[in-house]
Amino acid sequence: MTETAVPQQAEPSAPRPRAAPAGWLGRALDSDVFYSFRRSRLTMIAGAVTLLFFLVAILAPLLAVQDPFDPAQLQLMNSRIAPLWTADGQSPFLLGTDEQGRDVLSAILYGLRISLAVGVLGVVFAGALGILLGLIAGYFGGAVDSLIMRIADVQLTFPAILIALLVNGVVKSVFGNRLDAASTLAVLVFAIGLSFWVQYARTVRGSVMVEKNRDYVAAAQLIGLPAPVIMLRHVLPNTMGPILVIATINLALAIITEATLSFLGAGMPDTMPSLGTLIRVGNNYLFSGEWWIVAFPGFSLAALILSINLLGDWLRDALNPKLR
């Protein structure tokens, strides 16, 4: 509900080129959504910041001065160096180093990769699960529908973080504490996916209940298409707008959840830290005055989530025809 994100209907005189350029890129650039994107400066900044975060995460091996996951590259000689612009700063450690001589900037870049990977994969998993269950519930109705929706109702009363913690704890107790970093990442994606599917399922189910009474579905049924094809090829594309909004807002929530789990010590291990792990480790040095170890990862996390939330807010308003 940010004021800035709402497309203004002022200045109707501003002429818009109506000659639609060919191709999907041209269509995208000419669309109402892109128009409202360009109208809001805050959204453009948020979009640029989000893009920047994704870019530096992907390019982390090229940008970082060391690989913080590789213990051989860390030297204890370099531990606890203050940021470069302070009196005690040392090149090349722009944002200083932590207890183990790990360059804070490199750790952030690599941690960003983990945070974004868990966030994106978690959203994809939650989305796939929720869309599938929502389609089934909405399309078939009856007992299947009420079973799925009852489960959704029960789960919705519990906060995602609690479910994620429980799933995490149970998986750990089944496999013992001998999980390596990569499987911990998979467990996190699984836990986050399981805690966020409900919203997708409810939204898709609602749209499907409306869409399935339309003529095009009846036509598809008449020519004998099987139910899965009708659901995926014909009904699903018509429910994608709200899904996109939920996915954007959920990306921020998934990243927060991952960071929180890692901060609580139930997420990524110290050897392969995400932003949350970095904050947990850095938090121990807050009292001894080494503020940079926790401040920069914390600031990165906050900036990332704020930008994604701003994008989500804008997208919700832009795709809502009532606000046009």
Place this chain on the structure above:
Amino acid sequence: MLAFTVRRAIQAVGVMIAVGIIAFSMFRFAGDPVNQMVAIDTSAADRAALRHSLGLDDPIPVQFAHYFVNAAQFKFGVSYQFRQPVASLLAERMPATLELAICATVLSMVFGILMGVYSALRRDSLLAKIFQAVSLIGISLPTFLIGILLIYLFAVTLGWLPSFGRGDVVRIGWWTTGLLTVSGLKALIMPSVTLGLFQMTLIMRLVRAEMLEVLRTDYIRFARARGLTTRAIHFGHALKNTLVPVITVAGLQFGSVIAFAIITETVFQWPGMGLLFLQAVQNVDIPIMAAYLLMVSLIFVTINFIVDILYTVVDPRLRATISRPA
């Protein structure tokens, strides 16, 4: 109305049974309880004896019934790490969590409603825009970051408030309270602000949206036509009608406040149930995890049930839809 209440009650019991099944399967199937309890050099015969004495060789439905009857009497078994009954561990720490959660909820209600009303009435003022920005930041900053920020500011830099613990507590019966000592109150400030901030932004946004909606309705216009003072219209008529959904949301959110207390309690080392639960997750102490799940669900389900019933009492329109045959 009675039929509705009974139906809701049956639903609530159904949810509790479902959660009970989850808690039981966690307890029973996630790792072997016997292996967790015995030392490495315990003989196979002793293990079998322990298995038998715990009833772990009974058929699964019998075990479940057994677990359920025990849980209904708040007997959740023995913690693997503390070797104490889980129920007494939880009871010992519950006052800390409840005090924190109630303070956070009260704080978030008071400030959330005030800020929401202000930003609805003076929509374009600078302060309202600042409130909006604060609410966006409140939603975007993870709870633990806010906690760390507060600790750095008020404990490390300024040294005004303690950074961890509950301060001195007074024991009243089995309840321990930090509300009666100066150090207890000082220790409570930062954790409850941290915990309440997210709820506050939620309530502020809700009050603002509801107020804007109500102010557009006909009865407000009619109240203006009757020549009532702006003050009476805004607070006597408009605010009163926005409070129903606000109280509902605040009630329903109380459960999540208790769950989110896990994070706040970890940041501030607050000796409550959340900290206990987190230690249990880290040490794979399944009895505590299962018991915590049951306790929190019980609180959730009870609040949900009460809110549902109260809603129909408060709002006559809902009563009409309920009594109509479906």
